Amino acid sequence: MKLSAFFAILSATSALGARVPGANSKITYDGYKAFRIHTGENEALVKSKVATLKETINFNMDTAEHLDVVVPPKEVEAFVALGLDSVVIHEDLGADIRAEGDFAPYESAASAAVPSITWFNSYHAYADHVTWFRDIQAAFPGNSALFSAGTSVQGRDIFGIHLWGSGGKGSKPAVYFHGTVHAREWISAKVVEYITYQLVTGYSTDSAVKAILDKYDFYIIPFVNPDGFVYSQTTNRLWRKNRQTRSGVSCVGTDINRNWPYKWELTNGASTDPCAETYKGRAAGDTAELQGVVNFTKSLAAGKGIKLYIDWHSYGNYILTPYGYSCSARPANNARQLELARNLNTKIQAVSGTRHTVGGACSTLYATIGDSTDYLTDVSKAEFAWTIELRPGSSASNGFVLPVAQILPSGQEQWEGMKWLIANM
Template structure:
């Protein structure tokens, strides 16, 4: 979810090339070194010093630091600036190659549960589809696969519905999804680990049984399938969907700036089709967002409403509450949400000491307009609507390119937080 604004001094030729629809070769980041630059609340000064560098920005959403990739031919000149930096990737291309060494997924026999080795590596879109099908096939009495629509290029936006003893559709909805932003691969893995535990632990964990019997779960791991596939075939750092726009050679809309609520408010999205946070030509005009909006309305109207919605992103380690469009606005139940977020952050920290910051989205991180959480709060009437930004923070871990060894720990700590939240909210 990190905001990559279209700032001319930071968008070098490589970053601009990723937006051109004719690009069919794989973008190489070999030899690029990624730095976190301390700005000491003077980001403008740092950006001025970066003029002339063909940098690839990882984030531009905080006045405390900038995360940028420097091409190999400019590393020496960059380091001669004497900025205060930490290295996030010594060689971004090498780390992408390591991350992209997918283990084969061969499926399972009928009624068998997939192995936890699924979380040892990242996987293709088709493997994610098969994994959900295999999970559901092992629990056919209490789950079903569903689709909410198709992406611009015609890929299925799929999910799994899980229920407990009350029967299908009888309880308030818990609604999770991941991979809105294509490069945030860890999000699909985290929601899949939550899915795995909700299904497999029902008979031997009293907390899981209680929450399964209290809620209907709707979990969609990859809601931007075109962008996700593109990150694995062409450009690992692609963020948006793959929808072209008339009058522009640039491709893609940020689906988390396209929700039809507070879309016209300025300051939290871009009207430039080449920008990473391009909001679209009209509110809700991407096929992916239209499918999500229709599904959200269905859950709102089905009788029991939406108790909890979480939009999973990376990176930065945040639990973000409403609202994004206004830094002074607060949800009606803000105090309760803050109490829960504090406790969830404490539970997340228990397995490995990972610390999450929590608070309203705009005032805690940055402004967002046309965002999912604001829509879910004020239009879909979710009791709780959060964005969770996953690992990492700081220089450790690698930003969007999270090493495979961190998949399972990231998922485990989120599951600890979710068990508490689901049992307490």
């Protein structure tokens, strides 16, 4: 991957943050078009041509096959004139964001009742997610508890739900999920909520669900980056990082998934530019969010240990095994990891045809340093620590905004995959 070129383009356009006209005014993206450009053998050439458009935003980092770009109205004509091999993935990004942002109201469930499955027909406001977790916990009182893994830079609770089976609270190795470390990846919270929903509702009725919950304690954190998520709802739908400010720096935000205190000091796989989307911070683990989350992770590792960790992201449909920091290093159990990951892909695909690319994170996608899965593998000694990139895949006709009609199918296919993986790992 030519990450240096990518970062050069990002800084040339001052990244997404520069587009914020005022602290509280929402960026509409009205009239912005999004294109998927075929790159292939011409990756560097495509990027250099796109770089001539100063306000066009590059979006994906896995650009070996395609580069997704958001083009403001005033640059659409110039973009078309570049003559690149591209398809439109958002005719009007602003209209698609508005459709997605039409949240259904959430009626808190009656005392101890399971929330309705209609929760998965819409995206929701952050406050409703918080209420939903309170409700789902109250519907499963003997086998669950809410917990706090720390506090965000703006003071929001980084909450999670702990689920356990017949062995009692905290008696089994951990299955540990993180969602929404990147603010704009809204589908990740919905998918971990769907898995939570199936565990809670299936425990008393489905022997396969009971078996996996009796074997593992689940710790599910839906919003590792709650401030960024709120900001992506109120102000800039395409926001990625946290909302941390730093002295002497005008750009806001650090990429929490480049800030974990492991291999952070390496240079290839994150940015030292505070305006970049992959800014790694000034010191390993110096984000407010990770101060709590790393300690929570240590407590799981020191307890019954971590069997499986998944960091849920979007998009592109990948199942990524360690490592991010090196394209040649492999974990000791690499063959077993790849075997399970490939079978997981098969199980997901059987539901509705969605295919995931499987492989080592660096060698399959791009180098990342200070990322969660490398830390979980080598420091926390998790047996399996993967990143799953959710829908849409590279063949989809949309990119930045996943239509609400795909929330439920995304949850269903990942749940079928997890049910198989956790029973067979």
